[in-house]
């Protein structure tokens with residue numbers, strides 16, 4: 001009798017759906033729309049796409065069943081348009097990160113605007129043959145913003161995607177050191193937009209374990225998508 005009962009109990013427990021790692025979809029029309037709850041993260045990957053490494057990142061995200069946002073460099077997108085499309089086809093969101101990863105604080109406002117516009121155009125052009133479109137999300141290289149550029153972007157209905165947690169994968173760490181640093185920084189902050197890069201082998205190497213352990217700790221991964229109103233014209237910055 002005891003084993004009968006415990007057998008049913010085991011069955012019931014097994015039938016209960018596992019807690020989902022894939023969290024909310026957040027429609028973003030302004031930076032203020034990104035209000036994350038405790039243990040809620042947004043994954044972002046900057047500076048790609050990069051052959052092989054971006055593909056490996058896509059596989060890790062697929063295996064974990066979560067969606068991310070890729071902030072692409074225009075020159076990289078133009079060099080690897082098929083990879084831009086592969087990211088879109090997997091259901092991830094694509095924003096831009098200038099044409100050449102320029103520190104926009106170090107150049108004049110006209111050149112800065114040209115860098116931003118060119119980067120957006122390159123990403124958009126890579127997606128043109130498909131039904132996918134880039135999101136009007138922008139991230140400043142080196143997070144080096146200016147008030148003037150922020151105002152210009154806002155006027156053009158482009159959302160600046162800021163960073164709450166940088167895992168620091170631009171530093172020369174082993175995958176294990178990077179995993180520990182990333183986990184420490186995420187746990188300390190508790191929620192937020194996480195900055196990673198899809199151009200480093202160490203990030204690829206530790207990502208599956210990072211995702212598995214975040215899931216085990218009860219985190220969920222929110223997916224940013226552009227608010228419908230922002231998706232209409234793509235040439236917002238040019239006015």
Ligand SMILES: [Zn+2]
Pocket residue numbers: 046047097101141142
């Ligand atoms: Zn960058």
